[in-house]
Amino acid sequence: MSDVADSRWRVLPLGRTEVLRRAAQEAVTFGLIGLVGVLISAIAMGAVIEEVFAETETGIAADLVLRASLAGVLLFGVIGLLALGAVGALTGPVAARQLVTAARRGVPATEVPVPEQWEAATESSAGAYKLLAGVVLALLGLFYVILLFAVLGDPDATGWALLVGGGVLLTAIWSGIPIFKRLVEPRQMELAAEVERWWAPAHRDRAAEQELTEEAVRDARSQAGLGDRLPARRVRAVDDLLALVTALSLVGWGFASHVSLAMAHPDRTYGPSPQLGERADLDPEAERLVDLVTVGGGVLAAVGGLVFVLMLVTEVIIWRVERQALRRALADEDAAPPPHALLQRALRRACPPALRLMFAMCGATLAFGFGLWFITLVADRPDWDTYAAASDQVRALASRGPWVMLGAIGVLGLGVVLGGWLDSRDQALRDALVQRWPVRVDDPTEEDSEGESEGSTEQEGAGAEAPVEGSVD
Numbered sequence: 029m030s031d032v033a034d035s036r037w038r039v040l041p042l043g044r045t046e047v048l049r050r051a052a053q054e055a056v057t058f059g060l061i062g063l064v065g066v067l068i069s070a071i072a073m074g075a076v077i078e079e080v081f082a083e084t085e086t087g088i089a090a091d092l093v094l095r096a097s098l099a100g101v102l103l104f105g106v107i108g109l110l111a112l113g114a115v116g117a118l119t120g121p122v123a124a125r126q127l128v129t130a131a132r133r134g135v136p137a138t139e140v141p142v143p144e145q146w147e148a149a150t151e152s153s154a155g156a157y158k159l160l161a162g163v164v165l166a167l168l169g170l171f172y173v174i175l176l177f178a179v180l181g182d183p184d185a186t187g188w189a190l191l192v193g194g195g196v197l198l199t200a201i202w203s204g205i206p207i208f209k210r211l212v213e214p215r216q217m218e219l220a221a222e223v224e225r226w227w228a229p230a231h232r233d234r235a236a237e238q239e240l241t242e243e244a245v246r247d248a249r250s251q252a253g254l255g256d257r258l259p260a261r262r263v264r265a266v267d268d269l270l271a272l273v274t275a276l277s278l279v280g281w282g283f284a285s286h287v288s289l290a291m292a293h294p295d296r297t298y299g300p301s302p303q304l305g306e307r308a309d310l311d312p313e314a315e316r317l318v319d320l321v322t323v324g325g326g327v328l329a330a331v332g333g334l335v336f337v338l339m340l341v342t343e344v345i346i347w348r349v350e351r352q353a354l355r356r357a358l359a360d361e362d363a364a365p366p367p368h369a370l371l372q373r374a375l376r377r378a379c380p381p382a383l384r385l386m387f388a389m390c391g392a393t394l395a396f397g398f399g400l401w402f403i404t405l406v407a408d409r410p411d412w413d414t415y416a417a418a419s420d421q422v423r424a425l426a427s428r429g430p431w432v433m434l435g436a437i438g439v440l441g442l443g444v445v446l447g448g449w450l451d452s453r454d455q456a457l458r459d460a461l462v463q464r465w466p467v468r469v470d471d472p473t474e475e476d477s478e479g480e481s482e483g484s485t486e487q488e489g490a491g492a493e494a495p496v497e498g499s500v501d
Contacts, residue, residue, distance in 0.1 A: 031138060035234035037466045038139040039375075039459035042126040044448065049115060049122050051447030054379045055387045055440055056112045062391025063101045063108065068278075069329070070094040070101075071285070093399050100398030104391065106168065109160045110201065116156030117208045123148035124219035131226040140227050140235040142375075142462055144469050150220040154208040161201055168198060238466050242368040245465070252364035259370070260349040263342050270339035277332030284325025291318050343381035350374065351457070358460055371467045375458050379447040386443050393436035401429030 127141060127149045141149070172194050179187035246256060258264065291314065310318065354374055357363045365371065379387075404427055461467075 032230045032234050035138045035140055035231040036238060037142045037235050037462050039455055039462050040127065040130050040135065040139070040141050040145060041452070041455050042123060042145065043129065044452075046122050046126050047448040047451040048444060049118055050377055050451060051379060051444045053112065053115045053119075054384065054447060055390075055444050056108050056115060058384045058387035059391030059394070059440065060105065060108045060112070062388035062393075063105050063395055065333075065388065066097055066392045066395045067101050069333075070098055092403060093396070095399075096402040097395045097399030099402050100395030103398060104394050106164055108391070109164050110157075110204075113157035113160030114204065116160075117154050117212065119148050119156070120151060120153035121212055121216040121219070124150070124216050124223060127223045128219050131223065137227055137231050140231050142469070143236075144375075144377075146223075146227075146232070149216075149223055152213050152216065154213040154216075157208045158205050161205055165198060165201055168194070168201075172198060235466075240365065240465050240467050245365045245368040245371070245467070249364050249367070254364055256367045256369070258350075258367055259353045260346045263345050263349070267339055267342040267346065270335050270342060274332050274336045274339060277328045277335065281325045281329040281332065284321050284328065288318050288322040288325065291321070337385070340381050340385045347380055354457065354461065358457075358464065365465045368467065371461060371465055372469060374461055375467060375469050377451060377454075377458075380450065383443055383447055383450075387440065390436045390440040390443070394433055397429045397432030397436060399429070400427075400432060404429065 123145060127145065140146075172191075175187070175190060175194060179191055249256065291310070350370060350373065354366060354370070357366050366374075
C-alpha cells in the first residue's frame with residue numbers, strides 16, 4: 029500500500045514524435061488562420077482598389093494578385109484542413125505509444141501521467157480526421173457536381189480528365205476515414221490497454237486525490253495575504269485595449285464596406301448568387317463620399333491589422349513575465365501557489381505567441397506565392413483573359429511564386445522544429461509545477477477568463493493585491 033500512497037501526477041516526456049506532432053498541429057491551425065487573414069484582406073483591399081485605384085497600373089496589378097491569391101486560399105485551405113484532421117487523429121496513437129514506451133522503460137507506476145496525457149492516450153482521436161474530411165468532402169463535392177454537369181453539357185478531353193482526377197481525389201480523401209477508424213484506432217486501444225494495466229486505477233485514484241483545486245489555491249494564497257491577480261497587470265490592460273481596438277476596427281471596416289457598396293451599387297442582389305449590378309452614376313459630391321468611405325474602411329482594416337500585431341507583441345511580453353514568475357515561485361520553498369489561472373496557462377502545452385504569428389504569416393505567404401505562380405500559368409491562356417492584363421513587371425514577379433511557396437514551407441518546417449524544441453524544454457517546468465502544485469488542466473475556453481475576472485474583484489483590501497512573487501506589474 030505504501031507504493032500506491034506515493035502516487036502523484038507527473039508530466040512525462042512523450043518523445044520527439046509527440047512534440048513535433050503537437051507543434052505541427054499548431055502550425056497548421058495558425059496557418060489556416062493566416063489564410064483567413066488573406067481572404068479578409070483581399071475583400072478589404074479589393075473594395076479600395078475598385079473605388080480608388082481602378083484602371084491604374086497599380087490597381088490592376090494588385091487586383092490580379094489578390095484574385096489569384098484566393099485560389100491559394102482555397103487550395104491550401106483544403107490541404108490544411110486535411111492535414112489538421114490527420115495530425116489530430118494521430119494524437120491518441122502517438123500518446124499511447126509513448127506512454128507504453130515509458131512503462132516498458134520502467135517508469136514507476138506511482139508516477140501517474142497527468143490527466144491531459146492520460147486522456148490523449150486512452151480516448152480515441154480517430155474522429156478528428158472524419159470531422160474535417162467531411163467538411164472538405166462537402167466543399168469539394170459541391171464543386172465536383174458543378175463540374176460534372178458542365179462536362180456532361182459540353183464534353184471534352186480536359187473535362188473528362190478533371191472528372192477522373194477529381195473522383196480519385198475525393199476517393200483518396202474518403203479512404204482516410206476507414207483507415208483511421210479500422211486500422212489506427214484499434215492499435216491505439218491495444219496500446220491503451222497496456223497503459224491502463226501499468227497504471228492501475230488505485231494509482232490513478234490516489235494521484236487524483238491530491239489535486240489542488242481552484243478553491244484550494246485561492247485559500248492558500250489568501251492565507252499568505254495574496255490575491256488572484258495575474259502578473260503583468262498593466263501589460264494585460266494594454267493587451268485588452270488593443271483587442272478592443274482591433275475588434276472595433278474590423279467592425280468599422282465592415283460597416284464602411286457595406287455603406288460604400290450600397291451607394292455605388294444600389295441594385296446589388298443578395299442570396300446564394302449575389303450580384304453587384306451596374307455601377308451607379310453618381311454626382312461628384314456623392315463620388316467623393318463613396319471614395320472617402322471606402323478609403324476610410326481600408327484604413328480601419330489596416331489599423332486593425334497593425335494593432336493586432338501589437339497585441340501579439342504584448343502577448344509575448346506576458347508569456348515571458350509569467351514564465352519568470354513561475355520559476356521564481358518554484359525556487360522559493362515557502363512560496364504560496366501561483367494563481368490557479370496562471371498554473372493552467374503554464375501547464376497547457378502551446379507554442380509561444382510569436383511562433384503562432386509566424387505560422388499565420390507562413391500560411392498567408394503560401395497563398396500569396398501560389399497566387400503569383402497562378403498568374404504565370406494562366407496569363408497567356410485564352411480562357412483566362414482577365415489575367416492577360418498582367419504587366420511585364422507582374423509576370424516577372426510572378427515567376428518567383430514557387431520560390432515564395434518553398435520559402436514559406438521551409439520557415440513553417442523550421443517553426444515546427446523550434447516549437448517542438450520549446451515544448452520539450454518546457455516539459456521540465458510543467459513537471460516541476462504539477463509535482464508541487466498538482467492542478468488539472470481544464471478546457472482551453474476557460475483558460476483565464478475566470479482567473480482574471482476574480483483577480484479584479486476579489487481581495488481588494490490592503491496587501492491582498494500583491495502579485496505573484498517575482499512578477500512584473
